[in-house]
Amino acid sequence: MTTSISTRRLSRLAYSGLWSLPLPLWLAGFFLGPMILLIWLSFWDVRNFLLTPDFQLENWQKMLSANYFWAAYLRTTLIAISAAILASLVALPCALAISFFLGLKARMVVLGLFVVPFFTSYLVRIYSWQIYLTENGIIMKTLAAVGIDSGSLLNTPLALMVGLVTLTLPLVIVIQSISMLSLDKTLIDAAYNLGCGPRRVLFATVLPAVRPGIVLGALFAFIFSFGDFVTATYLGGGKFTTLSILIADTVKSGQQWPRAAVVSLVMIATLLVSALGAISYAYRRA
Amino acid sequence: MANTTLTRRALLKSGAIAAGTLAMPSIVRAQTATEMTMLAWYGQAEPDAVAEFEELHNVKITPKYYVGGEQMLALLAQSPPGTYDLIHADAEYVQQLVFAKFVEELDPNDYAFDDFFPEFHRFPGHWSGDQLYAVISRFGFLGISHNLDAVSVKEAMSYDMLWDEKHKDKVGHFDWHLPNLGVLSLKEGNSQPFNISEAAWGQLMNGTLSLKPQVRGFYDYGGVLSSLKSGEVTVMPGIGEWITGVLRRDGANVTTTIPEQGGIQFTESFSIGRGSQRADLAKKFIQHVSSPKGQFNLANLNVFPAIVPSKPAWEQMISERPEDARHLGMFKGEGNAIDLIRKERIHIRELPVQQELEDWNDFWSAYKSA
Numbered sequence: 333m334t335t336s337i338s339t340r341r342l343s344r345l346a347y348s349g350l351w352s353l354p355l356p357l358w359l360a361g362f363f364l365g366p367m368i369l370l371i372w373l374s375f376w377d378v379r380n381f382l383l384t385p386d387f388q389l390e391n392w393q394k395m396l397s398a399n400y401f402w403a404a405y406l407r408t409t410l411i412a413i414s415a416a417i418l419a420s421l422v423a424l425p426c427a428l429a430i431s432f433f434l435g436l437k438a439r440m441v442v443l444g445l446f447v448v449p450f451f452t453s454y455l456v457r458i459y460s461w462q463i464y465l466t467e468n469g470i471i472m473k474t475l476a477a478v479g480i481d482s483g484s485l486l487n488t489p490l491a492l493m494v495g496l497v498t499l500t501l502p503l504v505i506v507i508q509s510i511s512m513l514s515l516d517k518t519l520i521d522a523a524y525n526l527g528c529g530p531r532r533v534l535f536a537t538v539l540p541a542v543r544p545g546i547v548l549g550a551l552f553a554f555i556f557s558f559g560d561f562v563t564a565t566y567l568g569g570g571k572f573t574t575l576s577i578l579i580a581d582t583v584k585s586g587q588q589w590p591r592a593a594v595v596s597l598v599m600i601a602t603l604l605v606s607a608l609g610a611i612s613y614a615y616r617r618a
Numbered sequence: 619m620a621n622t623t624l625t626r627r628a629l630l631k632s633g634a635i636a637a638g639t640l641a642m643p644s645i646v647r648a649q650t651a652t653e654m655t656m657l658a659w660y661g662q663a664e665p666d667a668v669a670e671f672e673e674l675h676n677v678k679i680t681p682k683y684y685v686g687g688e689q690m691l692a693l694l695a696q697s698p699p700g701t702y703d704l705i706h707a708d709a710e711y712v713q714q715l716v717f718a719k720f721v722e723e724l725d726p727n728d729y730a731f732d733d734f735f736p737e738f739h740r741f742p743g744h745w746s747g748d749q750l751y752a753v754i755s756r757f758g759f760l761g762i763s764h765n766l767d768a769v770s771v772k773e774a775m776s777y778d779m780l781w782d783e784k785h786k787d788k789v790g791h792f793d794w795h796l797p798n799l800g801v802l803s804l805k806e807g808n809s810q811p812f813n814i815s816e817a818a819w820g821q822l823m824n825g826t827l828s829l830k831p832q833v834r835g836f837y838d839y840g841g842v843l844s845s846l847k848s849g850e851v852t853v854m855p856g857i858g859e860w861i862t863g864v865l866r867r868d869g870a871n872v873t874t875t876i877p878e879q880g881g882i883q884f885t886e887s888f889s890i891g892r893g894s895q896r897a898d899l900a901k902k903f904i905q906h907v908s909s910p911k912g913q914f915n916l917a918n919l920n921v922f923p924a925i926v927p928s929k930p931a932w933e934q935m936i937s938e939r940p941e942d943a944r945h946l947g948m949f950k951g952e953g954n955a956i957d958l959i960r961k962e963r964i965h966i967r968e969l970p971v972q973q974e975l976e977d978w979n980d981f982w983s984a985y986k987s988a
Contacts, residue, residue: 380695380717380718381691381692381695381714382691383692400980400983400984400986403987462844466848466850468849483787486835487835565838565841566841568835569834569835569836569837569845570793570835570836570837571834571835571836573986573987581982581983581986582979582983584686584688584689584794585686585794585976586688586979587688587689587691
């Protein structure tokens with residue numbers, strides 16, 4: 333009898349172990365492994381354009397003392413925060429409408445439509461925005477027809493935001509909607525029964541209850557925007573040097589992979605701290 | 619009645635015969651065509667560039683394209699000798715190839731240098747002492763590329779026009795420090811734009827930074843083409859006919875002007891890779907592209923047009939493609955490409971001499987962020 337129980341326990345352990353195995357394996361193979369390689373690489377040297385294994389701190393000293401690195405860091409952070417706030421603000425009414433005003437069928441269709449943009453290449457979507465935003469593009473020509481001449485919108489902070497919101501908005505809407513759909517609707521009824529108006533219901537009941545969804549949506553928007561290269565290059569015209577552009581520049585000239593590794597590690601550290609901070613805030617008890 | 623049942627063995631046999639018959643032409647081709655590898659900038663091993671040679675010598679050229687001389691050096695450093703039979707490189711990187719022993723010595727008697735203008739008989743950078751390592755294939759000039767609707771040739775005769783208020787937000791940059799800082803160094807009056815003192819380097823940095831308010835953006839190859847074509851940008855320093863020639867084929871009203879302060883010359887060349895097992899074939903390829911016919915073809919490559927050093931190819935360009943020849947500077951008389959070189963208005967693009975390459979690169983990053 334004891335043998336049978338322990339065999340069953342062992343088999344259950346093996347079963348759960350089998351299911352749990354892919355996660356640590358994936359993390360080890362695709363996160364920890366490359367991370368260790370990246371850290372190691374950041375101490376290498378480049379001699380005659382050739383990567384040479386070494387252990388020297390010069391790459392770290394060079395990058396962390398460069399003004400242009402910190403300028404790019406600050407700019408990237410501000411752009412990513414702005415994109416995250418903008419995407420969250422635009423997504424909020426959409427998610428509220430999807431969750432509270434649409435019927436089940438319409439809700440599924442609309443949520444499905446927000447997934448459709450992911451079927452096409454992000455690069456292609458950004459290139460197509462160039463056609464709209466350029467001086468001879470549709471938007472400028474329409475504005476010019478009604479007497480407004482504002483030049484090109486390309487290579488401006490506005491174009492940057494358009495690109496980053498294009499990238500992140502569908503995802504933020506889906507995350508916020510899922511969060512709102514899982515909200516216990518009796519809370520809203522209770523708030524109304526207690527005499528709250530619609531505005532108070534929204535700000536005192538709905539938004540605090542869906543805080544994890546809003547924060548996680550904003551976090552994803554921040555993460556994607558922070559590491560984005562395509563928008564900064566093709567809609568920003570390379571004029572707003574972000575950390576991703578800096579990595580490309582560092583590698584392109586002089587084959588300085590170790591210095592690019594330093595920039596990458598700073599980016600990863602920033603994203604890890606941001607993610608941990610955001611998650612702890614999202615699930616903190618009010 | 620005959621037994622018509624198809625057995626499994628018969629089916630397999632018929633299938634094998636059919637598959638063999640269908641695959642035969644490619645098997646025969648694969649057996650007979652020699653494969654030759656080429657490390658090159660994009661476009662140099664496309665059909666318009668190599669098909670004739672491939673057919674003539676029953677060879678298949680397999681390219682490995684790179685972007686930038688430093689990537690080329692890194693690729694060579696990571697590959698065993700003999701990986702690449704042909705290496706296509708800019709002149710400033712040939713010395714690095716020689717220094718790292720990535721290329722074979724060449725015999726000048728094997729190539730038709732007599733067909734070339736005298737300036738290219740002993741092109742600096744391709745020789746180390748008395749030893750030849752590379753044969754020039756094409757070259758071009760970098761100055762000011764501009765939209766003729768917005769900037770006239772007369773106006774583009776000075777780099778000072780880049781600072782003109784009317785071109786504010788209309789100046790673009792190809793995102794590579796070397797050609798940009800090269801032409802701006804000429805604007806600062808440096809007779810050797812890449813060999814400048816620390817004081818001159820400081821002056822060049824300040825001068826370049828003062829241009830930033832005029833700048834619309836920094837572009838890669840595709841971005842340069844689309845921004846100049848769409849009118850987003852009307853003027854770009856540090857590029858040349860390798861961009862405007864392509865745009866003109868597409869109907870754009872653009873050209874490249876070499877200002878009075880001078881221009882920069884880029885140069886393409888072919889070398890034979892160290893340890894190549896097909897060095898004889900690689901030599902034949904270089905001989906082919908150095909011939910008048912090969913040179914005429916190189917001047918008109920789809921990837922972009924360029925000037926060639928061969929005198930007979932110039933004659934052919936002037937008679938068969940006069941408009942392209944005119945834009946490229948391949949015409950007779952004053953102001954042609956050779957005349958500009960002889961008047962010392964053209965300076966060969968080099969790596970910085972008195973500063974480290976990374977100093978120039980770091981400044982370029984700072985300039986973009988300014």
